[in-house]
Amino acid sequence: MKIDILSLFPEMFTAVLHESILKRAQEKGQVVFEVTNFRDFTTNKHNKVDDYPYGGGAGMVLTPQPLFDAVKAIKSKNETTPKVILMTPQGRPFTQAIAEELAQEEHIVLVCGHYEGFDERIVEYLADDEISIGDYVLTGGELAAMVVTDAVVRLLDDVIVSDSHENDSFSMGTLEHPHYTRPADYEGMKVPDVLLSGHHKNIEQWRREQALIRTAKRRPDLLVSMSLTDNERALVAEIISEK
């Protein structure tokens, strides 16, 4: 997979893309990152990327020219047709399902805005998609692009042990069950007996129940779109009535 990032602050990405799992994914050849400063594409004398909003008002707006030209340069350099995604609080809310969808793409371009926002012609004619990482406002799209990059790259083949994302929170529709490791008794704080029993069927059932209990307590909104057995539905009803 190729991930292009367009940003006015490319140095912000150095640490994140060159450490840990994202670094390893690149070394393994599962992903290629390219971070480009779109200020380099300005055609005006002072390399200005923004301007005052027509109609007046506070804040500056990113002008179309540098971003259209930067995306054009990416497209002419690559055989693939990338999906162009604007990072903006106006976008569709990012979820694990969207991460899974993007992990299927061969090439994406994440466009990081700053200031008051993008000229609407960028939104309308340049972008294929707009993504937000949550209902709060960041100073720019960089941190959001890092979040999306991290969530997508860890799903690519051979980036992390493959079993470990089947049980991820949200992939199953629920939060994850609790995890324990040695020792079985840490200063009187004990691991649940069932996990030490070696009885795989009981362990599976306990984990499923624990995942449901957590989800019902912390994120009941996630349960709405899940298919549950009659027993699971009864368990969830019980937890919700206890609350």
Ligand code: 6GU
């Ligand atoms: Cl993608 N960008 C900015 N600037 N703020 C955000 C965001 C994105 N997602 C949530 N807040």
